[in-house]
Amino acid sequence: MIRSDLNAIYVIVAREFIKFTRERGRLISTLARPLIWLFLVGGGMSRMVSPDMGVPYIQFIFPGIIGMTILFSSIFSSISIIWDKEFGFMKEMLVAPVSRLSIVVGKALSGTAVSTIQALIILLLFPVIGLKLGIVQVLLILCIAVILSFCLSTLGILIATFYENFESFSVIMNFIVMPMFFLSGAMYPVKRLPHALGLFTRVNPLTYGIDALKYMVLPEKGALSQDFPLSLDITVIVVTSIVFVTIAANVFERRK
Amino acid sequence: MSIISVENLTKKFGAVTAVDGISFEVEQGSIFGFLGPNGAGKTTTISILCTLLSPTSGMALIDGHDCMRESSEVRKQLGIVFQDNTLDKELTAYENLLFHSYLYSIPKGERGERIKDALNFVGLYERKSEPVKRFSGGMKRRLEVARSIVHQPKVLFLDEPTLGLDPQSRTNLWEFIAKLPAKHDVTIFMTTHYMEEAEICNKIAVIDKGKIIAQGSPEDLKKMVGGDVVYLRTKDNKQAIAEIKKSLGLDAEERDGEIFIASVSKGEACIPVLIQSLADMVVSVRLQRPTLNDVFLKLTGKAMRPETVSGGGEMKDAIRSYRRKFDK
Numbered sequence: 238m239i240r241s242d243l244n245a246i247y248v249i250v251a252r253e254f255i256k257f258t259r260e261r262g263r264l265i266s267t268l269a270r271p272l273i274w275l276f277l278v279g280g281g282m283s284r285m286v287s288p289d290m291g292v293p294y295i296q297f298i299f300p301g302i303i304g305m306t307i308l309f310s311s312i313f314s315s316i317s318i319i320w321d322k323e324f325g326f327m328k329e330m331l332v333a334p335v336s337r338l339s340i341v342v343g344k345a346l347s348g349t350a351v352s353t354i355q356a357l358i359i360l361l362l363f364p365v366i367g368l369k370l371g372i373v374q375v376l377l378i379l380c381i382a383v384i385l386s387f388c389l390s391t392l393g394i395l396i397a398t399f400y401e402n403f404e405s406f407s408v409i410m411n412f413i414v415m416p417m418f419f420l421s422g423a424m425y426p427v428k429r430l431p432h433a434l435g436l437f438t439r440v441n442p443l444t445y446g447i448d449a450l451k452y453m454v455l456p457e458k459g460a461l462s463q464d465f466p467l468s469l470d471i472t473v474i475v476v477t478s479i480v481f482v483t484i485a486a487n488v489f490e491r492r493k
Numbered sequence: 494m495s496i497i498s499v500e501n502l503t504k505k506f507g508a509v510t511a512v513d514g515i516s517f518e519v520e521q522g523s524i525f526g527f528l529g530p531n532g533a534g535k536t537t538t539i540s541i542l543c544t545l546l547s548p549t550s551g552m553a554l555i556d557g558h559d560c561m562r563e564s565s566e567v568r569k570q571l572g573i574v575f576q577d578n579t580l581d582k583e584l585t586a587y588e589n590l591l592f593h594s595y596l597y598s599i600p601k602g603e604r605g606e607r608i609k610d611a612l613n614f615v616g617l618y619e620r621k622s623e624p625v626k627r628f629s630g631g632m633k634r635r636l637e638v639a640r641s642i643v644h645q646p647k648v649l650f651l652d653e654p655t656l657g658l659d660p661q662s663r664t665n666l667w668e669f670i671a672k673l674p675a676k677h678d679v680t681i682f683m684t685t686h687y688m689e690e691a692e693i694c695n696k697i698a699v700i701d702k703g704k705i706i707a708q709g710s711p712e713d714l715k716k717m718v719g720g721d722v723v724y725l726r727t728k729d730n731k732q733a734i735a736e737i738k739k740s741l742g743l744d745a746e747e748r749d750g751e752i753f754i755a756s757v758s759k760g761e762a763c764i765p766v767l768i769q770s771l772a773d774m775v776v777s778v779r780l781q782r783p784t785l786n787d788v789f790l791k792l793t794g795k796a797m798r799p800e801t802v803s804g805g806g807e808m809k810d811a812i813r814s815y816r817r818k819f820d821k
């Protein structure tokens with residue numbers, strides 16, 4: 238990449254960061270969702286679902302909750318592209334002498350940074366739910382969080398390129414983000430799903446991210462641990478990221 | 494030398510032909526005005542020139558580069574103030590300009606100085622650390638002008654830069670703009686609804702329904718509609734008319750107790766001459782300028798449609814509060 242593109246990527250990430258640190262409310266409200274799910278749903282279900290498969294339910298969903306944190310914060314960060322279009326700031330970027338790819342990558346890295354931070358905050362709750370993780374495990378989980386955040390941020394950008402205004406927001410929430418979460422193996426093992434639903438989970442990149450997180454958080458826990466080999470998880474995440482970035486950059490390049 | 498050349502440019506949005514085969518040239522270092530009513534195709538033309546839209550047909554060159562095929566070359570030359578505000582209102586004035594400096598790869602050592610100069614130029618340096626959302630409409634507009642010149646563009650596009658400003662801020666802004674070509678060696682392409690604002694242009698193109706219906710200097714255009722009209726009240730109208738005809742060679746007649754002098758090419762320059770030659774007969778003088786409406790009336794046979802505000806500010810505010818509620 239040439240220097241002007243690196244400048245653009247840097248400043249787009251810096252802008253997101255400044256805005257993120259200024260909007261305290263945004264951090265609190267995006268962290269509230271996974272916390273509610275972890276303690277209210279996870280804690281409650283733990284009483285009902287007997288831990289006969291090796292781990293308490295609250296520990297089983299922990300990787301899924303990290304995945305959820307990443308899903309929501311990445312998609313929301315990327316969807317800010319819709320606000321940028323609506324409020325005109327997108328034009329400021331589009332008329333600048335920088336490649337469209339650098340705008341897409343800058344936006345994707347913004348989402349990656351913001352959502353990795355949030356994933357880390359949730360991750361650090363592991364002692365509270367009785368998990369024991371070593372420093373190496375924590376670092377590996379962070380690596381997975383980074384690539385998964387990047388992948389979902391690029392997906393968010395792709396979604397944002399097809400929507401022009403804020404009205405689409407609830408559509409994206411209800412018909413893309415929530416189903417992605419439920420069909421990701423976050424709440425239940427993928428191999429226990431009926432065949433038709435299982436198919437959906439298999440085309441969902443989040444499934445592979447959560448699967449990799451399960452591998453790190455709950456190694457060798459029988460029926461509740463991961464469903465796919467780690468190498469497959471990582472390959473899927475990396476390949477889909479590249480595909481999404483390429484498509485998004487091309488859509489950006491196109492003029493009406 | 495022309496820095497912008499447009500030939501037979503056409504842009505269709507479905508069934509709507511927003512720009513319909515226009516051609517024009519803009520001289521380097523000049524101020525070029527695009528004058529026309531709502532929906533005439535001004536913004537569409539600018540969007541094509543600044544590489545945001547692709548034309549349906551025709552050619553547009555900036556500094557010899559094709560706006561379609563060599564867009565990255567073209568983008569390097571441009572500065573733009575869009576019709577709708579494009580600042581990030583959560584960021585401060587300084588941060589908005591800093592973001593811009595990075596996008597345009599201004600060398601590190603020069604960034605601070607250039608931003609300072611630009612902010613000083615529009616009188617906003619003292620407020621550089623305030624978030625833009627606290628700025629008034631006029632300040633935002635000035636900040637956008639400052640941003641558009643930070644990277645020292647060759648061509649500056651101003652799409653209704655005075656939209657939504659009060660008359661005083663409007664005058665101030667035009668004073669800034671008029672200084673730009675000399676100070677920054679830039680060519681200006683601006684659009685407006687107002688004839689008065691087009692006064693500072695070296696050349697004007699009048700556009701309606703996607704077609705350029707007249708081009709020329711402000712004087713030329715005014716001559717088309719008969720120039721300025723001067724009305725005079727004097728102590729003795731008959732004697733005054735005779736004097737005006739004799740010593741100034743102007744056509745004058747009496748209407749409703751006033752002397753009516755039509756087709757004056759430079760009304761404001763004519764007044765002192767009139768007063769001088771009529772000694773102390775003059776009681777009052779008034780000057781009437783041809784308006785865009787008159788040009789329109791003349792060129793299209795109908796008055797310019799009533800102007801509506803095209804900012805959509807309220808809608809944006811509504812979106813903003815919606816966003817606050819749901820963007821969590």
Ligand SMILES: Nc1ncnc2c1ncn2[C@@H]1O[C@H](COP(=O)(O)OP(=O)(O)OP(=O)(O)O)[C@@H](O)[C@H]1O
Nearest residue numbers: 506509511529530531532533534535536537538803
């Ligand atoms: N993206 C678009 N899709 C469809 N039609 C469009 C689009 N943009 C502009 N138009 C149409 O093209 C025509 C010209 O619009 P344009 O915005 O260029 O006018 P304008 O001269 O800038 O007007 P104003 O003074 O109101 O800003 C209008 O009829 C408008 O409805």
Ligand SMILES: [Mg+2]
Nearest residue numbers: 535536537576
């Ligand atoms: Mg317009």
